[in-house]
Amino acid sequence: MSGATDxxxxxxxxxxxxxxxxxxxxxxxxxxxxxxEPNVHTCPICLGHPGVLPVPNRRAIEYGLxxxxxxxxxxxxRSIFHRKNYFYPDNPKAYQISQFDIPLASNGHxxxxxxxxxxxxxxxxxxxxxxTSGRIQGSDTSxxxxxxxxxxxxxxxTEPDLTSGAQVREWGQLLRATVKQLGVSNVNMEEGSLRCxxxxxxxxxxxxxxxxxxxxxxxNSFRYLERGxxxxxxxxxxxxxxxxxxxxxxxxxxxxxxxxxxxxSKEESHDYRYMPEPDLVPLAPDTAMLDAAAASLPxxxxxxxxxxxxxxxxxxxAARLLSVETEWAAxxxxxxxxxxxxEPRVAANWVxxxxxxxxxxxxxxDPADSRVSPKSLGNLVSMVSAxxxxxxxxxxxxxxxxxxxxxxxxxxxxxGLEQISDTGExxxxxxxxxxxxxxxxxxxxxxxxxxxxxxxxxxMKETRGRADGGEVTRLLRQSLGL
Amino acid sequence: xxxxxxxxxxxRLSRLKLxxxxxASMQKDMSSILDHVxxxxxxxxxxxxxxxxxxxxxxxxxxxxxxxxxxxEVSLAQAPDAADxxxxxxxxxxxx
Ligand SMILES: [Zn+2]
Numbered sequence: 001m002s003g004a005t006d007x008x009x010x011x012x013x014x015x016x017x018x019x020x021x022x023x024x025x026x027x028x029x030x031x032x033x034x035x036x037e038p039n040v041h042t043c044p045i046c047l048g049h050p051g052v053l054p055v056p057n058r059r060a061i062e063y064g065l066x067x068x069x070x071x072x073x074x075x076x077x078r079s080i081f082h083r084k085n086y087f088y089p090d091n092p093k094a095y096q097i098s099q100f101d102i103p104l105a106s107n108g109h110x111x112x113x114x115x116x117x118x119x120x121x122x123x124x125x126x127x128x129x130x131x132t133s134g135r136i137q138g139s140d141t142s143x144x145x146x147x148x149x150x151x152x153x154x155x156x157x158t159e160p161d162l163t164s165g166a167q168v169r170e171w172g173q174l175l176r177a178t179v180k181q182l183g184v185s186n187v188n189m190e191e192g193s194l195r196c197x198x199x200x201x202x203x204x205x206x207x208x209x210x211x212x213x214x215x216x217x218x219x220n221s222f223r224y225l226e227r228g229x230x231x232x233x234x235x236x237x238x239x240x241x242x243x244x245x246x247x248x249x250x251x252x253x254x255x256x257x258x259x260x261x262x263x264x265s266k267e268e269s270h271d272y273r274y275m276p277e278p279d280l281v282p283l284a285p286d287t288a289m290l291d292a293a294a295a296s297l298p299x300x301x302x303x304x305x306x307x308x309x310x311x312x313x314x315x316x317x318a319a320r321l322l323s324v325e326t327e328w329a330a331x332x333x334x335x336x337x338x339x340x341x342x343e344p345r346v347a348a349n350w351v352x353x354x355x356x357x358x359x360x361x362x363x364x365x366d367p368a369d370s371r372v373s374p375k376s377l378g379n380l381v382s383m384v385s386a387x388x389x390x391x392x393x394x395x396x397x398x399x400x401x402x403x404x405x406x407x408x409x410x411x412x413x414x415x416g417l418e419q420i421s422d423t424g425e426x427x428x429x430x431x432x433x434x435x436x437x438x439x440x441x442x443x444x445x446x447x448x449x450x451x452x453x454x455x456x457x458x459x460m461k462e463t464r465g466r467a468d469g470g471e472v473t474r475l476l477r478q479s480l481g482l
Numbered sequence: 483x484x485x486x487x488x489x490x491x492x493x494r495l496s497r498l499k500l501x502x503x504x505x506a507s508m509q510k511d512m513s514s515i516l517d518h519v520x521x522x523x524x525x526x527x528x529x530x531x532x533x534x535x536x537x538x539x540x541x542x543x544x545x546x547x548x549x550x551x552x553x554x555e556v557s558l559a560q561a562p563d564a565a566d567x568x569x570x571x572x573x574x575x576x577x578x
Contacts, residue, residue, distance in 0.1 A: 029549030059546035143568035
């Protein structure tokens with residue numbers, strides 16, 4: 001990166017759409033579904049027939065209030081719905097019911113990122129573009145599936161508080177974990193139940209103004225979004241460095257090529273002509289609704305990470321890693337609960353390190369689905385802590401546990417992996433090693449302490465790794481008179 | 483009088499293609515509608531809360547209970563064109 005481009009910093013804001021996992025749509029009684037035959041969940045309301053009246057789904061409002069509470073937002077005492085007018089086949093009314101100047105919630109935060117607002121709206125239909133080329137461009141007709149039309153959404157808009165692609169990914173994952181923990185959405189980015197757009201601009205370091213921003217649409221994973229945002233920051237820096245200007249546009253990042261493409265560049269500026277929705281009365285959450293939302297909050301990932309760090313002494317990175325996925329947090333806590341002598345920090349390292357790694361290697365994801373129970377992993381960790389098996393042996397035991405669910409005690413017994421804890425036996429092996437490697441022993445005695453490694457190796461070989469390395473070194477040094 | 487370009491802009495937002503005569507009469511009609519609505523500006527609304535709804539109701543909500551949807555044949559029959567169980571429309575990418 002050249003010196004000139006380092007003088008700029010990125011300013012990033014996110015817009016996240018969360019599909020709520022209610023039974024029915026936002027304004028009608030059609031079922032929500034994913035992957036059903038097209039247009040089997042439609043009615044005159046979600047098809048936008050004339051003369052119909054929408055009625056908001058109480059549970060969607062409750063879920064919205066739970067999200068507002070989790071993000072520590074102020075809830076508007078009285079918010080109203082607006083019509084956002086636009087003409088497109090995914091929207092039969094030619095307007096989307098959304099919220100405009102008085103959103104459900106505003107002024108919140110999650111971690112270090114401020115939440116500008118969170119409002120309720122309805123999702124659009126799904127377009128299936130068909131044409132000779134099979135691509136969007138050049139197709140002459142489109143098919144429309146209204147199953148998704150009217151699905152309740154909460155749109156969460158952050159302040160432009162993020163500064164890098166990596167931060168976007170980490171924070172996005174925290175938000176997803178938080179909403180998932182609430183149980184109000186499936187938050188599946190591949191299926192579109194959580195969608196994230198990023199607004200990216202750059203400015204000279206230290207300035208407080210905002211540069212022209214571009215919008216990156218709809219990436220289906222936070223990893224891709226991270227890469228797309230990084231690519232866009234770099235592109236903007238290069239533009240400015242070469243004396244050009246950033247143009248406001250919507251971009252798509254292609255993760256396979258790493259390229260950014262402009263979308264709808266000819267599109268005129270948005271002109272949604274918002275107007276109050278006359279078919280819906282104001283929403284005025286009463287104390288009972290607000291209290292219920294507050295009372296429903298489980299321990300959220302950010303609070304859990306803080307507790308793991310401050311109360312259990314787990315290092316911050318591992319604490320965040322464990323907290324962000326409910327399944328992992330639950331597994332970790334069960335490991336701890338299985339044996340109170342286990343050090344939380346040690347258990348955390350095993351769960352996030354060796355165990356998570358071994359699951360991945362064997363193509364598994366969810367610890368809850370693993371053949372390894374928290375109790376048996378706890379058992380293994382205890383054996384290592386008590387020096388009954390070496391770390392190296394424990395890794396091969398774990399591999400077996402993940403593969404076939406065997407009991408760690410049984411594997412250790414069967415394969416004779418228990419460490420030699422009898423000092424007398426170990427001393428005999430140490431003596432034999434010194435005798436069998438007289439030259440090396442002489443070098444060590446003569447002051448070349450590094451050479452002791454060869455003797456340690458000889459002992460480990462003799463014991464097939466069943467000796468504790470530290471103990472072996474101690475005995476060797478003692479025997480050599482060091 | 484509303485600008486001709488503004489009429490074209492609104493027509494474009496609504497995907498309407500207007501002939502020259504339609505454009506001229508639309509310009510005239512829209513102007514008189516706007517002038518009429520502008521008369522509201524003469525009313526003193528100092529200290530009056532904006533009204534978004536004329537009926538003093540709040541929180542009219544329904545329970546999250548599924549109700550039967552339409553048979554697909556019925557809903558698709560309302561449309562000018564359908565295919566493969568879906569509504570078929572001219573591609574929105576095509577220029578009008
Ligand atoms: Zn419906």
